[in-house]
Amino acid sequence: MPAIEQSSSKSATAVPTGVALPSRLELGFTLDGGLTRMVPLRQEPPWRAIRSFRNARRQAVIHLHNVSGGILPGDSLSLTLQAGPATRVQVTSVGATRIYRHRPDRCGSQLATCIRVDDGAVLEYLPDTIIPFSGSRCSQSTSVSLGQNAGFIWWETLAAGRVASREEFGFDFFHSDCVIQSETRPLAMERYSLVPAELNPRSVARFGKFNYTATLYICHTGVGQSVWPDLESRISTLALARTSETERWGASTLAAGGLVIRGLALEAHQITTALYAFWDFAKKDLWGEPALPPRKIN
DSSP: OOOOOBOOOOOOSOOOTTOOEEEEEEEEEEEETTEEEEEEEEEOTTEEOOOEEEOTTOOEEEEEEETTSSBOTTEEEEEEEEEOTTOEEEEEESSOEEEOOOOTTSOOEEEEEEEEEOTTOEEEEEOOOEEEOTTOEEEEEEEEEEOTTOEEEEEEEEESSOGGGTOTTOSSEEEEEEEEEOSSSEEEEEEEEEOTTTSOTTSTTTTTTOSEEEEEEEEETTSOTTHHHHHHHHHHHHHHHHOSSSEEEEEEEOSSSEEEEEEEESSHHHHHHHHHHHHHHHHHHHHSSOOOOOOOOO
């Protein structure tokens, strides 16, 4: 295992107005003797990936730690995941991603995620809920590149804020930009902004009465395009069965190589239960094996 490149802790010295506090976590994964092993390439506070575990499906399971407890004002965090050929990787977080209140002497916080899944590899990225605190400002970008016969499963859940503290939509803004592409074409491109002071997030075209929204991408570049409409139809039936006054779900085929499932819910546990159900259904259908939820550690 190569040495981990680390920087010193964040300085306590005052930071000039508008200067970002950069931090990088770069993890590679290789196949060694039939087992997937993590190769930490770079770790800078507050990121930590202490070790990988092996689950019953022989995946390397990695828990991402943020020792700051969340994304602080001025943070510029960069996450890179590189799944080498034929590897099996599952990445999760140890808790919700909290985006803290903006400070006048700092710029808005930023999170950039870059994921590469090489030929024959499968990577599941299953982070916990993003919770933007009142007065927070955050922009995130996600770039995913898939090789031949590569699998990628990713979900993202966004809360309206600290719901238990009645801080729904108290954040200043939350921007998100996402691109998923194969070696031949883009599979999905999405960009949105939530600025509660400018556009009412309670509009029926946005959150409506709900407090949580989720997106689940299921991608497999080794599957023919004719497979996806049928899978979409069957998952849509499952989504319709879950839809009620407290939940809304739907599915749609991507331009190629995958599908997307979206949902809204009043309660966080409804989102979690539904995501696991859709994930398990698609995993059995496309890979012939059940989904295996990551064991959380603290």
